[in-house]
Amino acid sequence: MPTPQDVRSLSYEEARDELVRVVAELEQGAPTLEHSLALWERGEALASRCEEWLIGARARLEAARTAESSAAGA
Amino acid sequence: MDQGPSVDSPWPVGLLAAKIQGYIDRLGSVWVEGEITSWGLSGGNVYGKLKDVTGDATVSFTVWSSVRARTPADLKQGDRVVALVKPNYWVKGGTLTMQVIDMRHVGLGDLLERLERLRAQLGREGLFEQSRKRPLPFLPHCIGLITGKDSDAEKDVLRNAQLRWPAVRFRVLHAAVQGNRVVDEVTAAVRELDRDPEVDVIVIARGGGDFQNLLGFSDEGLVRAVSACATPVVSAIGHEADRPLLDEVADLRASTPTDAAKRVVPDVTEELARVRQARARLGTRLSTFLRTEVDRIEQLRTRPVLATSAWIVDSRAEELGRYIARGAELVTRGLDEAAIGTKELSAQLRALSPQRTLDRGYAIAQLHDGSVLRAAADAPRGTALALRLASGTIGAVSDGPTATPR
Numbered sequence: 001m002p003t004p005q006d007v008r009s010l011s012y013e014e015a016r017d018e019l020v021r022v023v024a025e026l027e028q029g030a031p032t033l034e035h036s037l038a039l040w041e042r043g044e045a046l047a048s049r050c051e052e053w054l055i056g057a058r059a060r061l062e063a064a065r066t067a068e069s070s071a072a073g074a
Numbered sequence: 075m076d077q078g079p080s081v082d083s084p085w086p087v088g089l090l091a092a093k094i095q096g097y098i099d100r101l102g103s104v105w106v107e108g109e110i111t112s113w114g115l116s117g118g119n120v121y122g123k124l125k126d127v128t129g130d131a132t133v134s135f136t137v138w139s140s141v142r143a144r145t146p147a148d149l150k151q152g153d154r155v156v157a158l159v160k161p162n163y164w165v166k167g168g169t170l171t172m173q174v175i176d177m178r179h180v181g182l183g184d185l186l187e188r189l190e191r192l193r194a195q196l197g198r199e200g201l202f203e204q205s206r207k208r209p210l211p212f213l214p215h216c217i218g219l220i221t222g223k224d225s226d227a228e229k230d231v232l233r234n235a236q237l238r239w240p241a242v243r244f245r246v247l248h249a250a251v252q253g254n255r256v257v258d259e260v261t262a263a264v265r266e267l268d269r270d271p272e273v274d275v276i277v278i279a280r281g282g283g284d285f286q287n288l289l290g291f292s293d294e295g296l297v298r299a300v301s302a303c304a305t306p307v308v309s310a311i312g313h314e315a316d317r318p319l320l321d322e323v324a325d326l327r328a329s330t331p332t333d334a335a336k337r338v339v340p341d342v343t344e345e346l347a348r349v350r351q352a353r354a355r356l357g358t359r360l361s362t363f364l365r366t367e368v369d370r371i372e373q374l375r376t377r378p379v380l381a382t383s384a385w386i387v388d389s390r391a392e393e394l395g396r397y398i399a400r401g402a403e404l405v406t407r408g409l410d411e412a413a414i415g416t417k418e419l420s421a422q423l424r425a426l427s428p429q430r431t432l433d434r435g436y437a438i439a440q441l442h443d444g445s446v447l448r449a450a451a452d453a454p455r456g457t458a459l460a461l462r463l464a465s466g467t468i469g470a471v472s473d474g475p476t477a478t479p480r
Contacts, residue, residue, distance in 0.1 A: 012367075019374055026379035036386045043380050050371045058364055065357065 007045045012053040019046040091165040103160035103175055108133075109254065113151045118142070124172065127154065128257050128293065135159060135172035145177045154180040154286065182285060189292050193319055196294070201301045202322040208306040210326055210338060211274045216243045217338060218267030218276040218305070220260055222251040227279040227310070227331040234335030239342040245273055251280040256290030261299045268303045275338055276303065278320065279310040279331040291318035300324060310334035432464040439470075450475040 007015065022043040026036065079085040085093075108124035111132065118139035125132040135157070137145065149155065159172035196202065217235065221228040228246065235242045247267060249259035260278060267276045278300075280291070290296070291311050297319045300307050309324035310331045321327040328334035374380065428438060439447040440460045447453050455474035460467050 016367075016371065016374075019371075023374055023377050023379055027377070033386065033390055037383075040380070040383050040386060047371060047375050047380065050367075054364060054368050054371065057360075058368075061357070061360055061364065068353070 004042075004045055007042075007049045010046075010049060012050060015046045015049045015053070019043060019050065022046065088165070091163070091168065095163040095165055098161045098163045098170065101161050103158055103173075105156055105158050106172075107154070107156045107180060109154050110149065110151050113149065120174075122151075124155070124157065125254065128254050128290075133170075133172050135174050137174040137177065141174055141176070145174075146179060149177060149179070154185075156180050156184075185285070185289065189289075189319070192292065192294055193322065196297060196319065196323070201297065206301070208325045210306050210308070212340060213239075214242075214275045214338060216245055216270075216272040216274065218270065218273035219244050219246045219279065220249050220263040220267070220276065221246070221279040221331070222281075223248040225251065225279075225281060227251075227281045230331040231277060231279050231310070231335045234332050235339045238336065238339045238344075241342075242339050245270065252283065252287050252290075254290075257293040257296050260290070261296050264296070264299050264303060264307070268305045273305060275306050275308060277308045277310060277328075277331075277334050277338060278324075279334055280312065281331065282313045282316070288312050288316055288318050291320040293319075296320065297323045308334050308338055428462075429464070432462065435464070438462040 010018070022039050026039050026043065029036075079089075106124070107127060109127055110122055111125045112123040114121045120137035120142055121134065122137070123132050123134050155177050157172075157177040158175040160175060161170060162173040163170050200206070219228065219231055221231065228248075232244060232246075235244070245267065247263040249263045250256050251260075264276060264278070267273045278291075280288070288311055291309075300309075300320060301323045306325040307323075308326045308328055309318075309320040310328040310333065311318050311320055314329040326337060328337050378385065428436075432438070438461070439453070440462060441447055441452065442458055442460070447459060453459060453472035453474075455472060457472040459470045459472055461470050
């Protein structure tokens with residue numbers, strides 16, 4: 001399920017906050033089947049977007065660390 | 075007035091001596107200030123030398139025993155004095171000596187008082203303004219050091235600086251740190267180091283000493299030279315308690331030479347440690363932040379509503395199932411009721427229906443429109459009739475009215 005374009009442009013905090021709202025709404029029980037499905041898809045997209053941010057950040061941190069340790073080693 | 079002396083008619087030496095004496099006597103007696111550099115006693119009289127406090131001039135003086143009685147007994151070599159002297163040219167020996175009429179110590183009080191006056195004056199001029207103080211470079215390329223040759227101060231500064239930063243570079247200029255050479259030499263050294271573009275901080279260091287020894291470091295000329303410096307100057311003169319004017323005008327006052335080294339050179343190993351520590355903290359700070367965020371997303375992800383999508387359909391399917399079941403139930407119940415209803419109705423129907431009469435042998439004659447024939451007149455000859463019997467119905471044609479049957 002491709003991440004909709006707008007989700008890609010969200011910042012990490014924006015994506016995370018919307019995800020929290022989507023989950024809450026789903027848990028309250030969305031009115032229509034159609035709406036539930038849409039919400040669920042949205043939730044999935046937001047969650048994977050957050051993970052992209054986090055994995056990216058972690059990768060950069062690791063990269064910086066290896067650079068730093070190699071610099072210290074050099 | 076005889077002709078001036080010439081090679082043909084020269085003056086006798088006596089005349090020359092007299093002339094000199096005449097000139098000198100015209101000066102009369104004057105108060106002078108100087109430092110006693112030699113103090114010889116002979117025959118109750120004192121023969122000594124008095125030297126200019128900062129410059130190079132020296133004169134010899136004699137104190138006749140009569141005068142000596144009136145002067146302080148503890149005068150000795152090295153003292154700084156003010157004296158009322160009358161220059162005296164001794165014709166016989168051809169020597170010039172200062173006839174001391176009065177001589178007093180330049181008391182510490184006078185010196186102090188004069189120093190304070192100078193301090194106030196320079197203060198008014200704004201030489202000590204905080205705004206003039208230049209910041210020291212964090213990591214100096216080359217430190218200009220003005221100190222006594224092989225003095226403890228020099229060792230302290232060099233050793234402490236190297237301890238903190240082995241790669242530190244010094245340019246040391248040795249200068250007198252005592253006596254009357256101080257001002258000229260230190261001032262010259264300051265100017266030279268200031269001119270040197272390599273030197274980006276100048277330290278003037280001297281170990282402890284009594285008030286008089288440090289006086290040179292309150293000299294107006296030196297203070298003004300330092301004030302005019304473009305390079306930041308650090309003053310490290312004497313001990314904590316000493317406060318020569320140099321301290322006031324310097325960009326930084328260090329209490330001792332060692333303190334100066336510590337203030338001018340950062341402890342590089344410590345700085346490196348601090349940088350490493352900051353970097354480590356940075357790393358942990360970020361990774362904890364990341365970990366908490368990952369946990370949060372994980373937590374959101376495992377919420378049932380997101381974990382699977384099946385529930386959306388299942389819950390509705392289940393709901394649907396319930397509805398259907400319920401529907402079916404309602405329908406069957408409806409049907410049952412209907413069945414009961416119809417049974418009752420058919421019973422009623424049967425009760426009302428002529429069937430039983432028909433069973434007893436009667437028949438119902440109906441006209442073609444279904445209406446029941448009640449009157450013979452309604453069925454004249456040839457009228458088609460339907461006769462409903464107990465069972466089944468037959469068609470018949472009317473012969474018209476007849477008498478009542480037999």
